[in-house]
Amino acid sequence: MATCWSKMNKSSSILKRSSLLGQSIPWQPIKMGAPLSARASSWWSGVEMGPPDPILGVSEAFKKDTNPLKMNLGVGAYRDDQGKPFVLPSVREAERIIAQKGLNKEYAPIGGEPEFGRLSANLAFGQGNEIVSSGRNVSVQTISGTGALRVGATYLAKWFPGNKTVYLPRPSWGNHTPIFKQSGMNVDGYRYYDPTTCGFDFNGAMEDISRIPEKSVIMLHACAHNPTGVDPKDEQWKEMSQLVKKRNLFAFFDMAYQGFASGDVDRDAFAVRQFLEDGHNICLSQSYAKNMGLYGERVGAFTVVCKDKEEAARVNSQIKILIRPMYSNPPVNGSRIVSEILTNTALNKQWLEDVKGMADRIITMRQELKDGLANEGSSKNWEHIVDQIGMFCFTGMTPEQVEKITTEFSVYMTKDGRISVAGISSSNVGYLAKAMHAVTK
Amino acid sequence: MSHFSAVGAAPPIEVYQLSRDCQADTHPQKINLGVGAYRTPEGKPWILPVVKKAEAQLAEDIDAETINHEYLPVLGLDSFTSAATAMLLGKGSPALKEERAFGIQALSGTGALRNGAEFLVQQLKKTVFYFSDPTWGNHGLVFKNAGFTDARTYRYWDKSTCGFNFEGLIEDLQNAPEGAVIILHACAHNPTGIDPSQEQWGKIADVMEEKKLFPFFDCAYQGFASGDLDQDAWAVRFFVERGFEMFCSQSFSKNFGLYNERAGNLTVVVKDKSLIENMKSQITLIVRAMYSNPPAHGSRIVDLVLKDEQLYTEWRGSIKIMSSRIIEMRHGLRERLEKLNTPGQWNHITEQIGMFSFTGLTPEMCQFLLKEKHVYLLKNGRISMCGVTPSNLDYLA
Numbered sequence: 001m002a003t004c005w006s007k008m009n010k011s012s013s014i015l016k017r018s019s020l021l022g023q024s025i026p027w028q029p030i031k032m033g034a035p036l037s038a039r040a041s042s043w044w045s046g047v048e049m050g051p052p053d054p055i056l057g058v059s060e061a062f063k064k065d066t067n068p069l070k071m072n073l074g075v076g077a078y079r080d081d082q083g084k085p086f087v088l089p090s091v092r093e094a095e096r097i098i099a100q101k102g103l104n105k106e107y108a109p110i111g112g113e114p115e116f117g118r119l120s121a122n123l124a125f126g127q128g129n130e131i132v133s134s135g136r137n138v139s140v141q142t143i144s145g146t147g148a149l150r151v152g153a154t155y156l157a158k159w160f161p162g163n164k165t166v167y168l169p170r171p172s173w174g175n176h177t178p179i180f181k182q183s184g185m186n187v188d189g190y191r192y193y194d195p196t197t198c199g200f201d202f203n204g205a206m207e208d209i210s211r212i213p214e215k216s217v218i219m220l221h222a223c224a225h226n227p228t229g230v231d232p233k234d235e236q237w238k239e240m241s242q243l244v245k246k247r248n249l250f251a252f253f254d255m256a257y258q259g260f261a262s263g264d265v266d267r268d269a270f271a272v273r274q275f276l277e278d279g280h281n282i283c284l285s286q287s288y289a290k291n292m293g294l295y296g297e298r299v300g301a302f303t304v305v306c307k308d309k310e311e312a313a314r315v316n317s318q319i320k321i322l323i324r325p326m327y328s329n330p331p332v333n334g335s336r337i338v339s340e341i342l343t344n345t346a347l348n349k350q351w352l353e354d355v356k357g358m359a360d361r362i363i364t365m366r367q368e369l370k371d372g373l374a375n376e377g378s379s380k381n382w383e384h385i386v387d388q389i390g391m392f393c394f395t396g397m398t399p400e401q402v403e404k405i406t407t408e409f410s411v412y413m414t415k416d417g418r419i420s421v422a423g424i425s426s427s428n429v430g431y432l433a434k435a436m437h438a439v440t441k
Numbered sequence: 442m443s444h445f446s447a448v449g450a451a452p453p454i455e456v457y458q459l460s461r462d463c464q465a466d467t468h469p470q471k472i473n474l475g476v477g478a479y480r481t482p483e484g485k486p487w488i489l490p491v492v493k494k495a496e497a498q499l500a501e502d503i504d505a506e507t508i509n510h511e512y513l514p515v516l517g518l519d520s521f522t523s524a525a526t527a528m529l530l531g532k533g534s535p536a537l538k539e540e541r542a543f544g545i546q547a548l549s550g551t552g553a554l555r556n557g558a559e560f561l562v563q564q565l566k567k568t569v570f571y572f573s574d575p576t577w578g579n580h581g582l583v584f585k586n587a588g589f590t591d592a593r594t595y596r597y598w599d600k601s602t603c604g605f606n607f608e609g610l611i612e613d614l615q616n617a618p619e620g621a622v623i624i625l626h627a628c629a630h631n632p633t634g635i636d637p638s639q640e641q642w643g644k645i646a647d648v649m650e651e652k653k654l655f656p657f658f659d660c661a662y663q664g665f666a667s668g669d670l671d672q673d674a675w676a677v678r679f680f681v682e683r684g685f686e687m688f689c690s691q692s693f694s695k696n697f698g699l700y701n702e703r704a705g706n707l708t709v710v711v712k713d714k715s716l717i718e719n720m721k722s723q724i725t726l727i728v729r730a731m732y733s734n735p736p737a738h739g740s741r742i743v744d745l746v747l748k749d750e751q752l753y754t755e756w757r758g759s760i761k762i763m764s765s766r767i768i769e770m771r772h773g774l775r776e777r778l779e780k781l782n783t784p785g786q787w788n789h790i791t792e793q794i795g796m797f798s799f800t801g802l803t804p805e806m807c808q809f810l811l812k813e814k815h816v817y818l819l820k821n822g823r824i825s826m827c828g829v830t831p832s833n834l835d836y837l838a
Contacts, residue, residue, distance in 0.1 A: 042712045043655065043686050047564050050722035053729070056515075077511060085509045092503070099500060104486040106478055107700045110457065143548070143732035150731050154586075159448050178730040250444055281443065295512045296737035307443035317451035324454065325582040326555055326731065327548035331703040333738035 054174070054414050062412040070410035071428055073419040076226070076391050077295055078260075078358050081425045086358070088293045090351035094340040097347075103336065108329045110320040112141020112301075116335045119342040120286055120301035124255060124269055125276060135309040138316040140302050140323065141330045144295075145256045145287030146175065148302035152252060152283055153183035154322050155304070159315075162215025166252065169193075169205070169219070171416070173226045173254075176219065190218070193228045198384035198396045200230045206243060214248045222255035222284075223268040224390020227418040231261075231389055237271045241278045251280050256287040261390045263359035265291075265352065281305040288338050290391065291355050297334025362391065365424040372433025380440060393419050401439045409435035455819060456578065463817040471815040472833050474824040477631070477796045478700055479763050484830045487763075489698045491756045495742040508741070513734050515725045517546020517706075521740040524747040525691055525706035529660060529674055536681050541714040545724055546735045549705035550661045550692030551579060557657060557688040557707050558587035559727045560720075561622055567655075569621040571613070573597035575799075575821060577631045577659070580624055595623070598633050603789040603801040605635045611648055619653045627660035627689065628673040629795020632823035636666075636794060642676050646683050656680055658689035664696045666795045668764035670757070686711050693743050695796065696760055702739030767796065770829040774798075777838030798824050 058074030080086045111117065117139030121132050131137050142148040157164060166180050169192030177187050190212065191204030212218060220240075225231055232240060244251055253272050259265040275282055281304075288299040304319070306312040323329075341347045363386075370385045385393055397405070397417035405411045411432060413419045424432060459475035481487045502508040516522070522544030527537060536542035547553035561567040567589060572580045574594035581592055595617075596609025614623065625645075630636055637645060649656060658677050664670045677689055693704040711717060728734070746752040768791075775790040790798055802810070802822040810816040816837065818824045829837060 042716060043565060044711055044713070044716040044720055047716060047719045047723055049719045050726050052722075053515075053725070075512075084506075085511050087503060087506075087509050091510070095500065095503070099496070102488075105488055105492070105698055105700050105702065106486050107476070107694075110454075143736070146729075146731070146733040159445060161444055161447055175729060175733070178726065182727075182730040289512075294510050296510050296734070298732065298734070298736040304445075306445060311443060311445055311448070314448045314450045315445055317453070318448055320454065321451045321582075322586070324551075324579060325586040326551070327703060328551040328579065329701065329703075331548070331736040331739060332701040333736065 058412045058414060061406075065410050065412075067410035069428070069431055071412065071423060071432060073411060073413040073423040073432075076290075076420050076422065078290060078293060078391070078422045079425070081361060081427075083423070083425050083428075086293055088351065088354040090341055090347050090354050091292060091294065091337055093350065094337045094344070094347055097344070098336050098340055108141070108332050108335075110140075110323050110329050111316065112330045112335055113332075113339065115343075116141050116339050117301060117303075119339055121303050123265065123342065124258065124272055124284060124286060124303070126266065126269070126273060129276075131276065131305055136306045136312050138304045138306060138312050138319060140316075140319055141335050142285070142300045142302045143327065143330065144289050144298040144300040145254065145285050146179065146300075147298065148285030148287070148300045149176070149179045149254065150183060150326075151302045151319065151323060152285055152304075153180045153185050155319055156217060156252075156283075157184035158322070159318060160217065160250065162217075162250065163213050164217075165213075166217040166219050167209075167212050167249075169221065169225070171227060172219065172221070176254075185217070192225075193230060193394065195396065198230075198394060199387065200232055200236070202232065202236050206239065209240065209243050209249070210247065212247060212249060216249055217252055218244060218249045219252045219254060220271065222253045222258065222272050223270075224257035224261035224392075226256065226390070227392050227414075227416065228394040229388030229390050229392045230384075230394070232271070234270060234274075237274050241275050241280065244275075245278060245280065251275055251282045253282055253284045255284060257290055257390050258286065259291040259352070259355040260359055263356035263363070265355070276305065281307065288334065292338060292341065292351070294334045294337065297337070298331060299334035299338055362421045365421050365426075365429060366393065368426070368429045369421075369424065369433055372430055373437055376433050376437035378437045378441065391420055391422050393421050395419055395436070397436070397440060404439045405435050409438070411435050454578075459817050459819065466815055466817075468815040470833070470836050472817065472828055472837060474816060474818040474828040477695070477825050478827060479695065479698060479796075480827045480830065482766065482830050484828070484833070487698055489756065489759045491746050491752045491759065492698060492742055494752060495745040498745060499738075499741055510737070513546070513737050513740070515728050515734050516721060517544075517735045518737065518740045518744060520748070521744040522546050522706055524744055525693075526708045528670060528747060529663065529677060529689060529691055529706075529708050530681060530710070531671065531674065531678055534678065534681060536710045539714065541712065541717070542681075542708060542710045543717060543721070545707040545709070545721075545728075546740055547690070547705040547707050548732065548735060549694050549703040550659065550690050551583060551705075552703065552735075553690030553692070553705045553707035554580070554583045554657075554659060555587055555731075556724065556727060557690060557709075558584045558589065559731075560724055561655070561657075561688075562588035563727065564720075564723055565620075567620065567622055569593065569618055570624065570657075571595050571617060571621055572624045573610075573626070573630070575632055576624065576626075580659070584622075584624075589622070593617070593621075597630075598635070598799060600801070603786065603799070605637070607637065607641055611644060614645065614648045614652065614654065617652055617654055620655065622655045622657050623649065625656055625658050625676070627658045627663065627677050628675075629662040629666035629797075631661065631795070632797045632819070632821065633799040634793025634795050634797050635789075635799075637676070639675065639679070642679055646680060646685070649685070650683065656685055656687040658687060660689050661692040662695055662795050663691065664757070664760040665764055668761040670760070681710055684712070693739065697743055697746075697756070699739045699742060702742070703736055704739030704743050767826045770826050770834065771798065773831070773834045774829060774838055777834060781838060783838075796825055796827055798826055800824055
């Protein structure tokens with residue numbers, strides 16, 4: 001008589017099972033389910049292929065290219081003049097100091113260490129600012145800038161009493177939209193980039209902002225706008241602040257490049273501080289990915305500026321309730337480095353030099369690219385290359401020109417004509433100028 | 442007039458409040474039996490020796506510029522996810538041989554649960570999920586925030602026997618709607634410490650197969666429960682052999698002591714490997730919108746240890762130390778309670794497994810322990826055995 005045991009002996013996969021279990025657990029015959037083929041089809045048959053990530057696609061194509069002169073101007077991560085990833089000296093030193101301390105691996109609080117939050121808020125708002133000293137900020141550690149935006153978007157989706165729509169500048173970082181949408185917010189936009197000037201469409205922005213329904217959320221890039229590199233001038237920020245106030249809009253700042261844009265952390269925080277001065281109780285996402293080169297450690301902070309300490313306590317409690325079901329508590333390796341740097345006077349000084357070094361190199365490459373294009377004999381206006389700031393440059397190249405520069409010169413960039421200036425070095429800036437001139441003349 | 446005047450104060454999360462209260466308590470004999478983090482016999486946190494060695498190696502690697510702080514891929518460090526998935530399923534698993542299992546690095550166990558739950562809602566339009574009564578305090582909220590709309594429980598703990606309500610569990614699963622997602626604890630059930638026997642797992646699998654329910658395992662204690670990685674993974678591997686498609690969230694917080702580095706993995710087992718690329722592309726979108734890519738440090742440590750024969754052996758030794766100490770404390774507590782002729786049965790203390798013990802104490806008794814005896818435990822009677830040490834064992838009993 002055939003029993004299910006005899007069936008089991010035939011199948012090789014079952015025999016392997018006993019070796020998996022080792023000797024410690026006695027084998028027990030188990031009722032066999034129906035053969036695989038007779039069962040329902042897979043749960044996943046209806047899962048469609050998601051849209052390819054444009055930036056990752058660029059990197060992958062770049063890797064496959066065998067041209068020795070190839071350039072990757074896609075991903076936004078800083079590279080030194082040899083085209084190599086850069087671990088900041090201040091970060092290295094901080095790591096050594098931390099290793100000596102023998103700190104434990106116990107869970108961090110849900111919102112991270114309070115000191116980290118305080119240091120981050122002080123960095124953004126200025127040492128000695130009134131908000132931190134009166135304790136009316138909620139500042140939590142997050143999974144870098146993305147995590148800060150997600151926590152913020154989730155918080156607003158649940159608690160914002162006004163219109164649950166966020167207005168993004170056009171264009172904005174590609175990931176803003178999915179973050180807000182997946183959090184349950186609606187997404188809309190206001191004019192920002194002027195393709196005719198490759199600059200800031202101030203009038204367009206002001207016009208659109210004045211039409212945003214009251215009590216909506218407006219997203220502002222604090223500095224080094226991604227992807228265009230185009231920032232409003234100080235005077236323009238002041239006018240925008242007044243208009244945002246007049247329209248009773250809630251300002252959500254995304255500051256991913258403090259220090260990295262101009263080389264000066266205070267300069268780069270101008271817009272944020274102006275808005276605070278004008279009385280806006282903003283919220284803010286900060287990233288340490290670029291300015292401390294801590295990309296993969298995922299260090300960031302999310303701040304809500306509240307009316308007073310009492311409100312801050314309530315808001316803090318609600319934010320923790322949103323974080324816990326996301327990831328419980330944050331990773332500390334990166335945040336410990338940040339805290340060490342920001343509290344250690346010598347390291348802080350070193351860091352400010354490191355970040356200025358990165359910013360300066362980028363500013364230099366911008367100048368050399370512009371000069372290179374002039375040397376090639378280009379008749380086009382490339383002023384925007386040096387007017388724009390930060391890691392990215394919106395060259396103004398069309399998709400066709402981008403296609404051409406990639407296939408003919410192995411220069412890789414995103415279809416919108418954006419280049420990561422960090423990917424340019426003194427040894428290849430001439431080649432880039434030549435390539436850009438060739439496809440745009 | 443602030444935007445947030447209407448924001449109410451959220452109730453403090455019990456397990457964290459407990460820690461805060463215990464910290465503030467100045468009583469010399471206070472005992473913290475709240476949070477589930479391992480403690481040495483001296484009551485101190487323990488950084489595993491292999492973790493120290495791995496971190497030293499990583500520091501050297503940064504100096505040598507063989508690694509840096511660049512972004513990991515969205516789905517994590519490939520070498521880590523492969524090693525983690527293989528550790529769970531067993532290197533010889535048919536799912537691995539047939540290339541129909543993969544791992545996604547996640548923000549520890551919580552993050553893996555969240556990633557998986559989001560995917561089930563967004564891609565499979567799931568609405569119903571079940572968790573055991575009782576379960577880890579965060580399960581419900583993770584799934585609800587991911588978009589599940591219908592939260593249900595299956596019976597698990599029998600108050601009257603301080604034991605397993607297996608019949609109740611089976612009945613509740615029998616009544617579950619087709620396609621419901623069932624959260625199962627792979628081993629060392631939190632908070633009760635009661636795991637189904639192999640035969641019981643067999644029956645659970647039968648019902649789930651018959652009712653077409655989707656298994657989502659939560660494996661936070663592999664190795665930490667019995668001291669043996671394979672033994673603790675038995676239930677998961679059994680379901681794979683039974684042909685189920687499933688998710689399993691893995692945490693390296695306890696078994697590696699990497700609590701604050703958030704090292705975790707979501708293992709996915711499917712029937713049809715041709716669907717994997719599509720699935721990965723969709724999970725990528727979910728991750729991108731939540732945190733873009735995972736933190737490197739914790740995963741690098743685990744990866745280094747799992748790949749190195751010597752470190753791996755040493756690590757297995759450490760797991761044995763941790764699980765043995767807990768088992769020893771269980772025996773110690775039970776002996777003393779029985780010696781003191783404490784009313785009630787106390788065999789469940791040693792029959793349960795893992796970090797936690799469901800004592801069976803009522804909320805009122807727990808309050809008494811807290812207020813009068815400075816013993817901090819959750820009001821559902823859960824104690825963390827890690828907080829028990831040779832020096833406080835007598836006081837506790």
